[in-house]
Amino acid sequence: MMTLNINGKDVQLDVPSDMPLLWALRDVAALTGTKYGCGMALCGACTVHIDGQAVRSCVTPVAAAVGRKLTTIEGVGADKVGHAVQAAWQKLDVVQCGYCQSGQIMSATALLTTNRKPSDADIDAAMNGNVCRCATYVRIRAAIHEAAKTLAA
């Protein structure tokens, strides 16, 4: 039995310690907002935060999250930056199929947490690991600037 702190709550999960965090969240903790896209940290759909840092949960063993604060798309709105990012995404209707967007929002939130006024180049660098096959990139860029504006106000 592993104890994880997910979105501010301690949760007991009966999983092997080497199970990737992605599957522990999705199949055992029933938090399906975090998505499987590649299983090799190539697409970013599985991005979550461990102690505020963006990590790819598909290659992170569940044991690596024990004793640390884990945040998923279901909980990121409780954070000021996460909330601003979600609001910007909603304002600009960024999503299309939506499958990658949890990961995009988690990566964008991590970026804005450390860099409150990212340039386009900063955005490209921070977001290049998150693939969107619908190519919503134009709006992702715009929404990050929009969230930065909200946070600066």
Added chain:
Amino acid sequence: MNLLAEPSIESVVIVNESRRRFLQGVGGLALGVYLGPALAEGAAAPAAAPAAAPAAPGAPFVPNAFVRIGTDNSVTVLAKHVEMGQGSYTGLATLLAEELDADWQQVKVEGAPADTERYKNLLFGIQGTGGSTAMANSHAQMRQAGAAARAMLVAAAAQDWKVPADGITVSRGVVHHAGSGRKASFGQLAEKAARQPVPQSVRLKDPKQFVLIGKAVARRKDTLEKTTGRAIFTQDYKLPGMLVAVVAHPPRFGAVPKSFDAAKARAIPGVVEVVQYNPGDPEVAAGVAVLAKDTWSARRGRDALSVEWDETKAFTLGSAQILEKYKALAATEGLVARKDGDAPAVLAAAAKPLQAQFEFPYLAHASMEPLNCLVQLDGDGCEIWNGEQFQTLDQASVAKLLGIAPEKVKLNQLYAGGSFGRRANPHADYLLEAVAIAKAARDKGVQAPVKMVWTREEDTRGGFYRPAFFHAVEVALDGAGKPAAWRQRIVGQSIAHGTALEGGMVKDGIDETSVEGAADMVYDIPNLRVELHTPADIGVPVQWWRSVGHSHSAFAVESTIDMAAAAAGQDPYEYRRKLLGKDARRKAVLELAAAKAGWGKPLKPGAAGERRGRGIAVHKSFETYVAQVAEVTVRPDGGFKVDRVVCAVDCGLAINPDVIKAQMEGGLGYGLSAALHGAITLDGGAVQQSNFDGYVPLRISEMPAVEVHIVPSAADPTGVGEPGTPVIAPAVANALAAATGKRLTRLPFDPALLKQA
């Protein structure tokens, strides 16, 4: 696209619905429209008695198959088309809510179940989403559905308030009678409205009265769920006791399992069963599946499997050998898909015809959600949860596999995490596979619902690709530099051949999806000949991929016309304009893109050593016209960046302008991804790519700035999901040629060819 199939496939009744006939009563202002069967049914009322059945207290008002109005004041639109990102849920709801005069905030959308009679695509005659037809086939139907519901709410209010119906107005979800000052919400009137007769005809709004169509207020309905992790895709849907199946696929197309050793797989905790399965269609993969309590255990079990394959019928050619075959075919005459004048004679007499050869690889759809499907077998019934794109054919295929009636196959609609055409498989491949696994498990005594999930590797290697193509084009110019003759030979596999759609889509041996975009060329060319070779001995499963035949034909045609302009020493934009006299809409969209891009004004120079260029392309697909101007910067080593794209689109009446813009942005991004990186290659029949490291997707750093301009129009709305995709590759190739003088004719682009000498 016409998807009319042969009625021979068991239990699929295909009807040729004439689009013109359907639309004939809808063109004018606020005229009466006869309501078809899906609209003339009330909640539970049979069509013979066109009155809504009295509903139980608290039950929703269900005026027709497309909308449900709850006593809680909710308006639920039932979407007959899958939402896979293209905005169909929002578009369908906009149309219905407009005529209902609902408040946009009270409108919700739910996927409709499989029910061909009620929910067929009026352009296909079967239930399904594709060919960018969601708005084109249903705009009048959805408006009528909203208007009919509105009329019943008004009738209920008139009866209740004892006032004449024509004194009642409806606005933003409130029914109001000015004379008496009475007001009610839809929810308050729902029970009474359910007892009103279904109107036999309705009046539609004058476009001047629109408050949602064409306006910014009708925002996407799926944004909130998709930004909070609450949207449910097949990957997320769970049933009690459900098992997850991860599959081992054959290493080559056409191979089947001979034997397997599951001892190590069964030793993995969580693994419940291991089954061999065969869906019974030679194009659909047969394999071995590991069923487990969770995805990770199933995946580990699959990795521990040892399978021996029978490859006697496997396809073993490589991409280079396929291309050689295609080149040899292109040197010979093919079936004639278009013949104006006598192109061969003019070309034979020409001193030095322009020649161009274009190569296109196989392309995987590579949706972010790898293919999956949830199946529950129950007695002689089958229930499926899926991002469902091809209901009628999927029901028929699954029913045939199980030996049951199609109506025993229940399909539940979920969001699709992308598709780009992949979930509309004429073989129902991944559904058949999931059902075959569930059936094999049941035969072993495992009764649980089964969710088959492909890993990214299976999704990349699973076939049903955009076919590889080869185009050979020859053009002779007249004294004024205009094309006097154009011959285009196209070589590639047919998508429709051997499927239930062959009867409707293949005419005289020519699959229309192989030649679309070339055979319907409108450039003013007196001698034009388009020929097709359809090799039938290539065992790679193929399928439509966003924009289908246009994904290659537009590149060949729009690159060649640019080369002709260069050979004639003329500006490529002006050259196209002069040749587009027959097509005013295509010309207008070209002019709009050029004007907004500042065509003709010099580009800002790049940094030292950088070459810059601008290119233009225009194409019509799925009845929608798109022109794009691309600006590129090329480094000395040949690496380049597409900096900016200006896109103009004419899709008739713009129902949701922001969705149209999003589809142009995303559609050209999808096309750019393929143009820069996309290639599935085969070596000895084995696919060489497996994940996003080998099948490389476009990333944010490569995405250009995009400006979209919509041509104002009152014409019937046409699709936007696909038409943005085919235009970008030729626009970029033309820009690269302008910047470097080098013409790239092979996709994906090879930047090494642009290296500064």
